[in-house]
Amino acid sequence: MEHDGPVSEQPAVPTAVSAEMRHAKVRAATEHTTVGQVVTTDDGRVTIDCACGMVLSNGPTWSLDDHIRLHRAEARFLALAAVAPAGIPRLVDWPLGQA
Numbered sequence: 032m033e034h035d036g037p038v039s040e041q042p043a044v045p046t047a048v049s050a051e052m053r054h055a056k057v058r059a060a061t062e063h064t065t066v067g068q069v070v071t072t073d074d075g076r077v078t079i080d081c082a083c084g085m086v087l088s089n090g091p092t093w094s095l096d097d098h099i100r101l102h103r104a105e106a107r108f109l110a111l112a113a114v115a116p117a118g119i120p121r122l123v124d125w126p127l128g129q130a
């Protein structure tokens with residue numbers, strides 16, 4: 032740890048992350064929690080439902096955990112990208128699908 036002082040309860044810069052982006056991240060996490068149990072399908076795959084309605088599963092070259100991680104990262108990205116301030120430099124062109 033590089034902290035040598037006490038970690039303050041309040042962030043030093045309260046506006047470090049805009050409220051909108053913070054809310055978007057929380058919303059994405061809430062809307063994309065896995066629900067129920069892992070199910071093994073007849074063809075031997077393992078699946079689990081996401082709260083958004085998508086079924087996450089393993090595949091020929093990826094694990095169920097890979098899919099869950101990617102799905103959550105995509106959801107977080109989409110939520111944050113949608114509310115990020117105008118003019119912010121981006122790694123990915125936004126909106127998506129505009130060449």
Ligand SMILES: [Zn+2]
Pocket residue numbers: 062063064081082083084085102106
């Ligand atoms: Zn989801």
